[in-house]
Amino acid sequence: DEGEQLWERRVAETHAAAAILGASRVEFLGYRDSGMMGTPENDVPEAFWQADVGEAASRLAALLAEEHADVLTFYDEHGGYGHPDHIQVHRVGVRAAELAGTPRVYESTMNRDHFIRVMEQARELGIELPGGDPAAELEDVPEVVDAEAPAFGTPEADITTFVDVGSFLDVKRRAMAAHASQIAESSFFLALPEAAFSAAFGTEWFIRRDARPTEREAWLLDA
Helix, strand or coil, X not given: CCCCCHHHHHHHHHHHHHHHHCCCCCCCCCCECCCCCCCHHHHCCCEHHHCCHHHHHHHHHHHHHHHCCCEEEEECCCHHHHCHHHHHHHHHHHHHHHHHCCCEEEEEECEHHHHHHHHHHHHHCXXXXXXXXXXXXXXXXXXXXXXXXXXXXXXXXXXXXXXXXXXXXXXXXXXXXXXXXXXXXXXXXHHCCHHHHHHHHCEEEEEECCCCCXXXXXXXXXX
């Protein structure tokens, strides 16, 4: 809309996506978007990237206490693909879980090996994808945590929790589409045929912080 700022649009999109997903509460901690890694927005004092971790964690811990939360999820240590706000979400989430005593804590991640397989299979079937070799594409993602490790997702062997969300794919696609300022209607992700979308997004992956990768589980709330 005319005169609307991007942050206002993002807030509206978040509420719309939450309604689609059936979330009963949406809260913001009061910080500004930090932009992509290396951009001027990183240095704005109000940016989440600049936030004091302890202060932000206290705000989140208060919400966890209010909700008597049994589970907290946040991004993995490199924010999935190196986004500064995602990395800060990880840092704040770790501390907030400690402050609130949240019993089950999961790092949401992407299965690096799975996405490489899906992209390779798509090319074998003649499905046009942007770029060249999938493994090379992922290697080119900026490395912000460990110079020796790719900053995209997590190797499959290190993932503890594989949640099948195949029966919710229509809801998931509609929630993604609600973020129109970030994912255009014509985007590669939303344009995928049903089978390909299911292959790419039919599973959610997590790393449970108190478990070993050999202790595989299929749900976040199991005892």
